[in-house]
Amino acid sequence: MRLTEVEAYDGADDPGSHAYRGRTERNAVMFGPPAHLYAYFIYGMHTNVNVVCHLEGRAGGVLLRAGEVVDGLELARRRRPGSNDRDLARGPGRLANALGFALSDGGLDVVDLLVPRTRCLPSSTISTGPRVGLRQAAERPWRFWITNEPTVSAYRPAKPKPELATLD
DNA sequence: CCCGTGATTCTCT
């Protein structure tokens, strides 16, 4: 998998992070050592995965939002029947599916699964913007993606909180 | 566009 889109979450200082309100049973691995998987279940049907990034004791991680399947294409297709190749990992739930990650993989050490590119992309090819679906800290431009990559997911703003009726 | 779906967490008792 070649990652094309990620989002950063900074624990204690980030109202958008699952770790913002401190350690709980669910988010415990985010407080542990880096390069481990924080997996969680969302919207009643989807699994998302993050890579823990800060040193032990300080929470934070990077949500893997989208990628291009460049290896094990047949396997990824089998894991996501009906998906076209571009969509195999286009979105965090789909990406977890395509890689075969499940909730039970939470805590897994992924240091050997993450292979840095041999050459860095020039920063001019990386775009940034607000994270998807957040009401809290929505203004922080902590979503990063490769510009013009077809495998990057569509941006969807958070559903605004219903306001009480206003005169107008 | 719209809505299913269920874990987690918050806010009261």
Place this chain on the structure above:
DNA sequence: GAGAATCACGGGC
């Protein structure tokens, strides 16, 4: 401990 609100989404129309 119960009930409600929230939610880092995807698929279908």
